[in-house]
Amino acid sequence: MIRLDDITLTFPDGDSRLTAVDHVALTARPGTVTGITGPSGSGKSSLLAVAATLIHPDSGRVLIDDIDATQLDPTEATSLRREKIGIVFQQPNLIPSLTATEQLALMNELGGSHSRRNRRTATARAEALLESVGLADSKDKRPHQLSGGQRQRINIARALMNDPSVLLVDEPTSALDQARGASIIDLILRLTDELNTSTLLVTHDLVHLPRMHAVVRIVDGRLVPAVADAA
Numbered sequence: 001m002i003r004l005d006d007i008t009l010t011f012p013d014g015d016s017r018l019t020a021v022d023h024v025a026l027t028a029r030p031g032t033v034t035g036i037t038g039p040s041g042s043g044k045s046s047l048l049a050v051a052a053t054l055i056h057p058d059s060g061r062v063l064i065d066d067i068d069a070t071q072l073d074p075t076e077a078t079s080l081r082r083e084k085i086g087i088v089f090q091q092p093n094l095i096p097s098l099t100a101t102e103q104l105a106l107m108n109e110l111g112g113s114h115s116r117r118n119r120r121t122a123t124a125r126a127e128a129l130l131e132s133v134g135l136a137d138s139k140d141k142r143p144h145q146l147s148g149g150q151r152q153r154i155n156i157a158r159a160l161m162n163d164p165s166v167l168l169v170d171e172p173t174s175a176l177d178q179a180r181g182a183s184i185i186d187l188i189l190r191l192t193d194e195l196n197t198s199t200l201l202v203t204h205d206l207v208h209l210p211r212m213h214a215v216v217r218i219v220d221g222r223l224v225p226a227v228a229d230a231a
């Protein structure tokens with residue numbers, strides 16, 4: 001479960017400050033996908049970075065399974081992120097020399113020590129996730145041997161390696177054609193249901209929004225009624 005409570009985030013802007021996120025409140029329950037949409041520069045990625053505990057907001061609370069991440073020191077915040085938050089960035093950023101299984105297994109090595117699996121269990125988990133995202137036959141392939149859509153599937157599987165309760169996804173379809181984009185959204189909806197994650201998904205692609213459990217729209221850092229998207 002993730003709850004963003006009255007989040008405000010500003011950045012330095014010359015002599016003053018630019019408000020990227022302005023008093024935003026948002027809750028995503030387990031097993032649901034909340035779509036976040038809005039114009040370019042409206043604050044979507046900034047909000048996701050706050051939710052990911054990668055940026056500390058100026059004010060407000062980020063509650064991950066009832067733990068207030070804004071009260072943690074940087075080391076504690078890193079542990080919380082590794083154990084409870086899966087992040088899918090727009091660009092997969094896979095490591096060229098590693099196979100698909102190894103990309104996922106690496107997450108196990110980076111995970112918190114008390115949640116770390118032994119190597120054999122981690123490999124089994126990686127292979128099961130790759131099968132779940134439709135890549136059972138590609139587990140020994142390296143990124144250059146895979147299509148953009150396949151790389152995005154690995155990116156998603158990798159984010160789920162440590163059983164996060166929160167899944168944060170930034171523009172997962174932007175580099176894909178409509179059919180491949182739709183199948184990535186299908187995958188995120190299915191995995192959210194199967195793994196009971198609270199999923200926040202930033203997208204410009206209005207065509208996918210009707211399939212989400214909830215949709216919010218951000219304009220100039222503020223949440224506005226999402227019905228405007230249908231217009």
Ligand SMILES: Nc1ncnc2c1ncn2[C@@H]1O[C@H](COP(=O)(O)OP(=O)(O)OP(=O)(O)O)[C@@H](O)[C@H]1O
Pocket residue numbers: 011012018019020038039040041042043044045046047
């Ligand atoms: N690190 C930063 N330093 C200064 N300003 C920033 C920084 N990151 C974002 N901004 C500003 O904050 C505002 C919100 O940016 P953000 O990237 O969150 O928007 P977005 O809705 O994700 O945009 P896009 O859809 O184009 O990715 C913009 O005005 C942007 O210029």
